[in-house]
Amino acid sequence: MAYIDDLLARLPDTETAEEIRKELEHLRSTKTFGLVFERHRPEHVRLPGAEIRRGGQVVFRSGQDRTVYDVVTIDGDRAKLDDGSSYHVADLADLVTVVTYGQPLYPGLTSLGSTKNGPEEDLWHAVINAENLHALEALRYTHRGKVDCIYIDPPYNTGARDWRYNNDYVDNNDAHRHSKWLAFMERRLQAAKQLLNPEASVLIVTIDEKEVHRLSLLLEQHFPNTLRQMVTTVITPNGSSRPGEFNRVDEYILFVFIGSARPNPLPYDVLGKKEEQDKEEVRWPSFLRSDSSWKREKRPNLFYPLYLDTWQQKIVGAGEPLAVEAPRESVQAPQGCELIWPIRPNGQESIWRLGRDTFLNYLSKGYIRLGGNKGGRWSIYYLSKGLVQDIEVGKIVVTGRDATGAVQVEYASGKMRFPKTVWNLSDYNAGAHGRQMVGKLLPGRSFDYPKSLYAVKDALRVAVGDKPDALILDFFAGSGTTGHAVAKLNAEDGGERRFILVTNNEVGPEQGEPLRKAGLGPGDPEWEAQGIFENITRPRIEAVITGRTSEGKPVPGAYLDGSVMADGLAGNVEFFRLDYLERDRVSLGAAFSKISPLLWLKAGATGPRVDHVSPEGWALPEGSRYGVLFEPSEVSNFLEAVQASETVREVFVVTNSQATYERIVADLPAGVEPSMLYRDYLKNFEIRLDLDDELRGGPA
Template sequence: MAHLDTLIGRISDPKLRSEIQDQVNKLTAKTSFGLVFEEHRPETVTLPGFEISRGGKVAYKDGSTPGIWTVLRLVDGVATIVRMGDTAERGTASIGELVVIREFGDPIYPGLESVGAVTRGDDKPFHTVINAENYHALQTLMYTHEGKVDAIYIDPPYNTGSRDWKYNNDYVDGDDQYRHSKWLAFMERRLKLAKRLLNPADATLVVTIDEKEVHRLGLLLDKVFPEARRQMVTIVINPNGSARGQEMSRVEEYAFFLFFGQAGPGLVSEDLLGGEDMAPVRKDVRWEWLLRGGANSRRQDRPNLFYPIFVDPETKRIVDVGPPLPIDANRDDVQAAKGLVTVWPLKTDGQEGRWRASADYIRALLAAGHARLGAYDSKLDRWSVLYLGKAQIRRIETGDIEVTGRREDGSVILQELVSTRRTPKTVWNMSRHTAGEHGSNLLKRFVEGRAFPFPKSLYAVEDSLRVALGGKKDGVVLDFFAGSGTTAHAVMRLNRQDGGRRRSISITNNEVSAEEQAGLRAEGLRPGDARWEALGICEHITMPRLQAAITGRTTDGVPVKGDYRFVDPFPVADGFEENMEFFKLTYEDNHLIRLGRKFHAIAPLLWMRAGAEGTRIDDLPEEGWSLPKDSFYGVLTDIDQWEPFVNAVNARDDVRCVFIVTDSQAEFEAINVQINQGIDSVRLYADYLQSFEINTRQG
């Protein structure tokens, strides 16, 4: 070591000498026990279309001259550049030859640009898909979801040696002697960020892998998550076997389940080892309250949903449903027929609310026996009204809920067949987990003529999430190796089965396969070109697959063929009653953010922090503040308007976050103390900027 220190001391470049000494110190500090691997230099990501500026880092687009360069000056579209780490090597290049580079560790100030949405879920929260390098996307989610994620499911590259992943923009193949250590460094950086996103008190991490890296991954997970309880599940994904040269034919892959805090495996109706379901039991079916609660529940929010329901108190049945009452009309002017009483959608405090469904729809439900009069509340002197939601009616049609009779008022008497639950086993051998039939073949229905290598079985991911979430119907699920979008698809399946409001966050890049890249480069195309990007994973596979899953139609408008199977069979063409928005990660100028000129770029982040639900505030409010009636957060941009803003916030019980724009910490604290406790108060833009500067240093 002494001789090595002497050699390091001879390096004339102080920056290079310091960096080498740091790496040597890290190596000598390592123990020989446990997992030891080369850390490798930080990864880089190219940013096609990002403006080249003086002092920025760039690389040659075509890779003809490797390395990272710094821009010294720009004159008439020509950049003078110097190679990083070697100031003696300089050159010039047109800005068209260069692309901006970010190294992990460089500060980033991210935003999100919406590139499309599908809305079929009424007031449900939005699933989100982010097209980005996943390390930077995870840093971005630190601002919106740190400690809030209930489950992470990832299917990372398996490092098979067949160029299935990239390190520093180059595919890693089987001849790379550092293949395994590069993969471990790549994974460790992302798992450390994932750790901060998981709820430490109650969350689950699921990581799938095959035999190439299973043992190294297990050691890495122990290193990063020593506090977790770890189990490995063996999943049969190809019963016919996959030939491996002079080896035995493989039929399985593996999934590590890591449970944090109070989390544990969710109960399932079968042990997943291949046994039969346990005999179901019967239970009564829950009816929904027709009176709307929570946000967007006032009469003025939806005037056409304020109408009278006429009830016979003697027979305890609904006799008639009246038309909506105009917003300027008084309900006391509506007279019920003799012997009947009028039921209005009134809140417990007496304020006028609204019903959850239209008068015409309730009339149709009454005729079918799917709506009825509920209990009478003597204290409030009013009746409740009950109805069956669409999910329950579908389950009646499929036979999951049985009609066992009718009440005197004509409403149906229902019983639900519920399977007995049990703890899953650690070997799964179910036909529905076969990747070929329920992964590749299923995907082809949604994106005809487009290929994606080795997609997971939709039902294998669904079962994994059922175990990981443990019954959380409003859980947040993250997948930062989202690929074709199977995880988001599975979350929507779970929501349909039990009426849940789970939200998925899917992160995938827009990488083009090695084979397609060769052809595109031969045509002179590069990343950032429209034709190149159109063939990327996110634009070519993920977005159209998930759009088709929700709408039930392909991008050509053709109904998707076939039926879903297992647990909840129904036609694929029915789609899902869900909302989803697609975003592209952007890299913003911190000075413009500080000046408030990039509010539109960070607006989706504020909305996501508040639950990705309701109206999004996309523009700076002219009045100085905004608190949409069907949103769950507000923004104050003019400090002089703090009083009406605070009054509006405190008058509601559903506000989750407020964002206050001020450069003064004292002003922020003075306003914050006036806001109801339990609301997440954030100072813009200082907290945003500091958050990413801190994350960069920690990374």
């Protein structure tokens, strides 16, 4: 580096030398070790259906000309375009809007309908048709730091044209295939990181051997100081044949545990045979303290006699704790009973594990069990506090009582175990519980490589099994397995977890070829009907919730736990399309109906939504989590309604005056979060961070 500095000092062009020095400083400040790759930019995506505007960018709809043009002017149905070196004129019908990564976006949402299997006031799930990087930017406004779990199944970059970069399918002939994939993933992971709860959340990414090592390094660089583990899961036990190679049977699940988050146990050993674990017996701990350090004089309140009815061979009561100085012989047994003291085999006086009152309560409930008699000493067992709690929540079920009145119990679904790093249950077979399940839900349609419902459900249970109200995001939603898994997990444990799914409406190359030959392309209704959102994700989620296929027929079959798929799964889901708004229309309040769903999502996605500007100057529907003040002059009525509400969590104040805003929010009840419209919304997207600059060491 010193020699390079000397060479730079000799350059006559000092401005060029200074620019080179800046780049060298960046290189010096970066890590010597780690994942090194080219960060391709810009990344741009087509937006079929988006309005073509002056100052925007477009490409030709046919895709043969891949040049990105600036729109100089629009005259009627024609546009003047600039490619940087010359001007061109084209019909608007031949063009499609593109957005280049880094440009400010003003997103809105349009409702495409909903499906319900629960009360209107329940939480709502959301499925969004959008380019995922743009959806992540929109969710920064609504869910920054609020997401409990992100589960994604990104493109595996197999070289088989399974994903696009800058609207081109990436295949084995692309020399930059791996660096493009890393640039593509890094931008999305960096955006997703802003959504995850820094106190406790989990990122889950599935991948195969093509990119697992690069992805692991990428996660290590962007999620330092976190617990990261990789699980190998057997998804094709018979093996996927690959000529000249090992048959592939597995793929990988990468877990990133952020903050205090740690893996939750599962009710079976993921490495074993599940059917052999379901009826595992509950182990009753000894009621006698076995540790020699626990002596009578240490806890005299735990040294008392139990009453054993010698005729019934049953514990029927207990005496009062005996003072340390009093001998055991001073206590007389009730008629027909003998006394059982907490005495170790060596004759040392010990203590029981529970106080007398708690013991009697447990005895009445059947939580105390008499064991055998060995050498004149009786064994006594009990259900610990944790096991009692498991009974209360249903993890342990009472199947009966023995002759002494003690409960007979077993685990509802096997004993809870911390999962191992290899998952090999038959439940995870992607053919039987992925492809075939999609076939039941969507007769006559197919989807390449859907995940097993149960593999995704168990991954989520590991991540948020202890959070019954968790928010789960999947921005590579594909066939919608993550949403299906959340709904099924809720049905099993009574949770109220909520999912947000994001997928675009891309048509694959095989499906798109005959459409192109017919003269159709993105934006045409026939084309869009074959896209992943319209043809797969949405109808699958609708079938999961309602139990009916798109043709109105009951979904055939049952889940592995025996529940019938035709009964549907509880939940309400709304489907959205992400739209791109004009800044001026936003600032003037003319785009409120498009921004309204974002406000609803931000406030928790439950209760009624304020979809239109209210003529009364404010809106706070009964049961809503948020209210909107459109006219500051109506602040008195609005604040009165907010103070009377038992559900409102957020309020949005429409004003351009900072002083007015501060005066209004000063009178809000504690716990109600305010936002200023449309300043906060616009600020979120205008002072957006170009993530490439951040990755190069720019401002955080």
